[in-house]
Amino acid sequence: MTADSIQGMKASEAIAKLGEHRQRILQEIGKVIIGQREVVDDVITAFFAGGHCLITGVPGLAKTLLISSLGRAMDLKFRRVQFTPDLMPSDITGTEVLEEDRASGKRQLRFRPGPVFTNILLADEINRTPPKTQAALLEAMQEHQVTVSGTTYPLEEPFFVLATQNPVEQEGTYPLPALQQDRFMFSLYIDYLPRNQEVEVINATTGASVADIKEVISGAQLLEYQQLVRETPVAAPIIQYAVALVSASRPGKPTTPDFIKDYVSWGASIRGSHYLVLAGKARAVLAGRPHVSVQDIQAAAIPVLRNRIIANFHASSQGVDSVEIIRRLLKSVPMPKSGLS
Amino acid sequence: MSPSTVSVAASSVPIQEVLQRLKTARLGIVQELRKLIVGQDEAIDQLLTALFAGGHCMIQGPPGTAKTILVATLARVLNLEFKRIQFAPDLMPSDISGSEILEEDQTTGHRVVKFVKGPVFTNILMADEINRTPPKTQAALLEVMQEKQVTLGGQTTALPQPFYVLATQNSMEQEGTYTLPEAQQDRFMLSIVMSYLTEAQEAAVVAQSTSARKIELQRLLGAAELLAFTQAVRLVTLPEKLGKYVVDLVATSRPSVEGAPDFIKEYVSWGAGLRASQNIVLAAKSLAAQDGRMTVGANDIRKALVPVLRHRIGLSFRAEVDHVDVESIIAKLIAAVPVPSEMRN
Numbered sequence: 001m002t003a004d005s006i007q008g009m010k011a012s013e014a015i016a017k018l019g020e021h022r023q024r025i026l027q028e029i030g031k032v033i034i035g036q037r038e039v040v041d042d043v044i045t046a047f048f049a050g051g052h053c054l055i056t057g058v059p060g061l062a063k064t065l066l067i068s069s070l071g072r073a074m075d076l077k078f079r080r081v082q083f084t085p086d087l088m089p090s091d092i093t094g095t096e097v098l099e100e101d102r103a104s105g106k107r108q109l110r111f112r113p114g115p116v117f118t119n120i121l122l123a124d125e126i127n128r129t130p131p132k133t134q135a136a137l138l139e140a141m142q143e144h145q146v147t148v149s150g151t152t153y154p155l156e157e158p159f160f161v162l163a164t165q166n167p168v169e170q171e172g173t174y175p176l177p178a179l180q181q182d183r184f185m186f187s188l189y190i191d192y193l194p195r196n197q198e199v200e201v202i203n204a205t206t207g208a209s210v211a212d213i214k215e216v217i218s219g220a221q222l223l224e225y226q227q228l229v230r231e232t233p234v235a236a237p238i239i240q241y242a243v244a245l246v247s248a249s250r251p252g253k254p255t256t257p258d259f260i261k262d263y264v265s266w267g268a269s270i271r272g273s274h275y276l277v278l279a280g281k282a283r284a285v286l287a288g289r290p291h292v293s294v295q296d297i298q299a300a301a302i303p304v305l306r307n308r309i310i311a312n313f314h315a316s317s318q319g320v321d322s323v324e325i326i327r328r329l330l331k332s333v334p335m336p337k338s339g340l341s
Numbered sequence: 342m343s344p345s346t347v348s349v350a351a352s353s354v355p356i357q358e359v360l361q362r363l364k365t366a367r368l369g370i371v372q373e374l375r376k377l378i379v380g381q382d383e384a385i386d387q388l389l390t391a392l393f394a395g396g397h398c399m400i401q402g403p404p405g406t407a408k409t410i411l412v413a414t415l416a417r418v419l420n421l422e423f424k425r426i427q428f429a430p431d432l433m434p435s436d437i438s439g440s441e442i443l444e445e446d447q448t449t450g451h452r453v454v455k456f457v458k459g460p461v462f463t464n465i466l467m468a469d470e471i472n473r474t475p476p477k478t479q480a481a482l483l484e485v486m487q488e489k490q491v492t493l494g495g496q497t498t499a500l501p502q503p504f505y506v507l508a509t510q511n512s513m514e515q516e517g518t519y520t521l522p523e524a525q526q527d528r529f530m531l532s533i534v535m536s537y538l539t540e541a542q543e544a545a546v547v548a549q550s551t552s553a554r555k556i557e558l559q560r561l562l563g564a565a566e567l568l569a570f571t572q573a574v575r576l577v578t579l580p581e582k583l584g585k586y587v588v589d590l591v592a593t594s595r596p597s598v599e600g601a602p603d604f605i606k607e608y609v610s611w612g613a614g615l616r617a618s619q620n621i622v623l624a625a626k627s628l629a630a631q632d633g634r635m636t637v638g639a640n641d642i643r644k645a646l647v648p649v650l651r652h653r654i655g656l657s658f659r660a661e662v663d664h665v666d667v668e669s670i671i672a673k674l675i676a677a678v679p680v681p682s683e684m685r686n
Contacts, residue, residue, distance in 0.1 A: 058614055059524035059614055060524075060527055060614030060615045060617075061614070061615065062615070080484070082480040082484060082525075084476030084479075084480050091477070099454065100443070100452040124524075128522070166524065192592065192595065192614075195588050195589065195592055198592065198615060198618060199581075199584045199585055199588050201615060201619070202579075202584055202588065202618045202619050202622050203579065203584060206575060206619055206622045206626060207575055208572065208575040208576050
């Protein structure tokens with residue numbers, strides 16, 4: 001247990017401590033990342049909630065730098081895998097090799113762990129690889145373990161996957177099926193920086209100084225904080241509100257709003273409500289509050305539901321996307337009275 | 342270290358002095374290269390620009406345009422280690438980075454796993470016909486390019502410094518090639534195009550290559566001094582207006598951005614990213630430094646644009662139909678983006 005452990009602390013003290021650590025992590029990240037505040041906040045929220053992220057965005061927007069810097073600030077191991085059309089499941093999970101035991105001289109199969117055995121895995125351009133290899137990663141993400149020839153190997157904890165995909169519709173890409181996207185807590189979009197910030201970036205990156213990221217917390221502490229997030233109480237009306245939002249996104253029920261019937265082919269699953277509440281908890285705790293508000297749930301709605309609500313052809317022909325549908329959902333589902341504070 | 346000095350062999354030297362030395366060294370390198378290379382002035386300029394900026398290059402051109410000779414000669418003159426890999430459809434990632442082999446210990450008779458370094462452990466790596474190899478192997482090379490280290494079996498081994506990759510792409514044949522995805526092309530600082538020589542130049546090459554004369558090359562620089570020079574390049578200053586101009590120009594190449602010009606929307610399917618702006622500035626700093634100047638000038642930016650942007654702008658199908666090439670798109674971009682007053686002369 002590290003000196004900074006929050007074990008045995010009162011919840012309010014632990015939350016204050018987390019808030020302090022979050023500030024310091026943001027400071028360290030700010031040394032190398034310019035702008036992209038929303039994405040940085042969402043990724044940190046996912047870290048503390050213990051969920052995985054899918055980021056859609058063009059290359060060259062410092063995704064690798066962001067995630068490897070976060071890894072350094074939390075003293076976590078980091079690996080990056082470039083996904084390609086010929087990547088195999090074993091390139092991710094690992095393989096068995098024949099090896100001789102030095103002591104006995106006997107030959108035996110030994111498991112060589114793949115890059116998935118790390119704390120933070122950047123799965124770059126995940127939609128460039130065929131479905132079987134995508135599935136191998138998603139299985140590891142879900143189970144936090146890998147099974148090779150009948151033996152199961154647990155992954156390291158914490159384990160966090162940040163997958164990226166290229167938004168450019170291209171030949172030879174394999175879009176992630178909706179079911180697989182459901183494994184990611186957040187679906188984030190990252191766009192070009194405003195021009196004044198791009199100028200800042202080129203000034204910072206073509207000069208001589210190299211920023212040094214200091215470790216703020218350890219992996220063990222992150223795990224404690226994840227536990228703290230889960231222990232945060234949520235009032236029943238808030239949970240009901242999250243469930244109502246998700247349930248209203250499903251067409252085919254008598255209570256479904258008309259715009260959902262018109263525009264949505266698939267609504268969000270129960271994982272949607274699960275992650276809305278979990279993200280709400282993380283957001284509340286990161287902001288130093290011991291309870292979850294309606295605003296916490298609403299703030300999580302777009303990153304959690306964006307890829308879980310599948311707009312139909314009619315919607316795209318009208319220029320309506322899932323973000324627009326979520327905005328309308330937030331307007332049409334009544335908020336609980338007790339959570340208005 | 343104070344911002345205006347560079348540490349060379351543990352002593353601090355004023356930056357102006359380092360830049361003067363860089364300028365002299367460059368002249369020497371060109372003189373040596375000229376003993377073997379005829380023509381290709383632009384390619385040599387661009388190659389040296391990337392060299393002093395510490396960037397990797399993509400080299401394009403038909404066979405027999407002295408691509409390998411240029412790179413190998415440069416390595417000899419710089420006193421750096423040079424290796425060449427011919428990329429093939431059946432090349433594996435371990436053929437580049439290295440592999441683990443079972444070795445028998447002579448004394449004990451036990452077998453142990455030993456890491457055998459691949460050809461990537463060198464200073465200058467020529468990756469010939471990189472688009473002949475499948476994506477996973479390409480990705481392995483690009484990963485070491487970026488990280489400057491190889492991780493195998495949990496063991497991380499650092500590459501020697503400096504480390505440059507000069508990759509060539511076969512542009513003649515399309516069948517059986519794997520085009521590098523845009524994100525991977527983005528890792529190369531410059532795209533250099535080598536062209537056929539004029540008849541007079543070709544005659545000069547043939548006269549030389551069939552003669553009995555042996556050419557002696559002088560060895561200049563060396564790894565430590567080259568590293569100090571790349572450090573000095575980063576200390577060159579960039580006027581604010583030129584930085585804004587670079588960002589404006591690069592941002593205008595993106596068809597998805599509001600207010601993109603019509604020719605971009607029509608002919609470009611993906612525009613240049615942030616790495617383009619970074620590399621234009623770095624290349625311009627390198628050009629200024631090679632001239633012994635402390636400040637980037639408009640001309641440096643102008644010279645950097647084409648080789649940095651050439652491989653970072655993807656053309657649409659429509660562009661192909663209308664026979665519009667990347668160079669003409671870049672020329673139109675330069676015409677479309679307002680130029681700061683410093684650049685107008």
